[in-house]
Amino acid sequence: MDRFQPIIDKLNNFMLGHLRSRRIMLDTAVNDLVNGGGKRVRPLLLILAGEFGDGDNNKLLPIAAGVEFLHMATLIHDDIIDEAELRRGKVTAQEKFGKNVAVFVGDFLLSKAYTLFANYLSRESLLRLNKVVNLVCIGEIDQFEGKYNTDLSINDYLKRIRRKTALLFAISSYIGAYETGVRGRNLHYLYKFALEIGMAFQIQDDLLDFTGKKSKIGKEIGQDLITGIYTLPIILLFKKNNYKKRAAYLLSKEYIGDSEICEIKKLLLESGILLDSKNIAERFLRRAEKYLDRLPENKVKEELKYILDCQLTRKR
């Protein structure tokens, strides 16, 4: 998404300026995070959706930064849960400074996010956003409780990724638009557009956990599987009678290493599940496209179309 690099640079600068604390440990952790090469999809959606309105768009940048802080905080707290060593190819905060500091780096980001929201966001938007943050927390706890559960249905999975990812996409787009005065149908379409993109984004993320290259996705392959988080491909595998038994055997092993992951990947390829999953992600993107089509024609719409197209060919 190179065409957005100027916006992303501006955003990164704003974030770094806003997070300076004169604590070496904190500043290092924060610099690593900001320069860690996130895709910034949420703030981009927020800023672009905001361009649909006529209102003051100067506040979009700080609000977008707040949303990215929120997202970063959940990443950090997520990594504590997953015991992740790599995130976007870099050593995670918790590996570098220990779980202890990582907890408070996350809290620091949350408090910075809420300071920006208190300054720039309307009460209505803040309440809506908070509801989402709440659901994200519940989603994380649900995911934890559902670990190593091979009975998950596709619906359980979709519900989980909706909470975990898609709702924050959707609300980002929503509040960007709302704050510049978009109302009614267009507001709804922008919300839905981002929601569907978020669903596709997470399905692709989960797929990359099997098909991605460590060098590109920046984390170990099969990480979710090892930590007992079963995503769409695994759930589909358990639905196929021919593969169920073999998959159950592999996942029941005490130690799941490279050879088990390699075999799971083979099963996913052979059964056509990788393609099925890809198609499901695409289905969400097609739905996103439908909502996009209903929005009035303008330059921003083309930018959103570009984001959509990038998701269709996403490799990392």
Next chain:
Amino acid sequence: MDRFQPIIDKLNNFMLGHLRSRRIMLDTAVNDLVNGGGKRVRPLLLILAGEFGDGDNNKLLPIAAGVEFLHMATLIHDDIIDEAELRRGKVTAQEKFGKNVAVFVGDFLLSKAYTLFANYLSRESLLRLNKVVNLVCIGEIDQFEGKYNTDLSINDYLKRIRRKTALLFAISSYIGAYETGVRGRNLHYLYKFALEIGMAFQIQDDLLDFTGKKSKIGKEIGQDLITGIYTLPIILLFKKNNYKKRAAYLLSKEYIGDSEICEIKKLLLESGILLDSKNIAERFLRRAEKYLDRLPENKVKEELKYILDCQLTRKR
């Protein structure tokens, strides 16, 4: 502080109702926390300070609950850092459910707190409160960075507990008063009163880490010492030439167990430091009293005086 039991019961009920999530794990953790017997000093200060104003005092309860959620979240995240097994005599969330869930129980509480603030708090108060939350995070990181540092000055310590504890006391009292229309000098006095109480409260807490009974304070004795957090008594010990060497030797040991803690306690008693620390706490309470004296005479002032007196004779 039995006379406040009716308010505390009302607060607890409100908190429990507001936190229900229909997730067994989450609800259990939250119930444990709310019924865990916290002293609720912050919400009490908030509600009482709010009684000084003429404005609508119905919003004080939800705002007070929000502040207590904030406090609980920092306790949970604190326990992750300290590897604490006991908090208020009960097994901590992280021991019961693992660090992983504890992180998100804390985040869940934070998001609930901010929902209450978005609903009931003015933008001015929210911004002030956020600044404090920010400093609390920085304080926690500073405390972590300063672990096992025997060169801490009394000033470093006072700065730390200001951030870690006293500012949240102060801001609680401040926003309670501000939201019901208190302004000017009285607002300032209420802020300062709570700030000084907060300082004394933390010094006493740190003292109880050495002198308390496990059954009363609800956590292991010498917990801070073992995890490398050196509080006022230890800092004072290092300032006394007669005791410095012995203290340094004890704290440099690889394993600090009951016998080391017992000897440290003996040194603290023998050197008069326990009494010195108690006197320093009292000095802050006397300062609180001065601010209280300047407030207009009314029924609430007596309640605040009662809180002050309780701190003077605090045993847990």
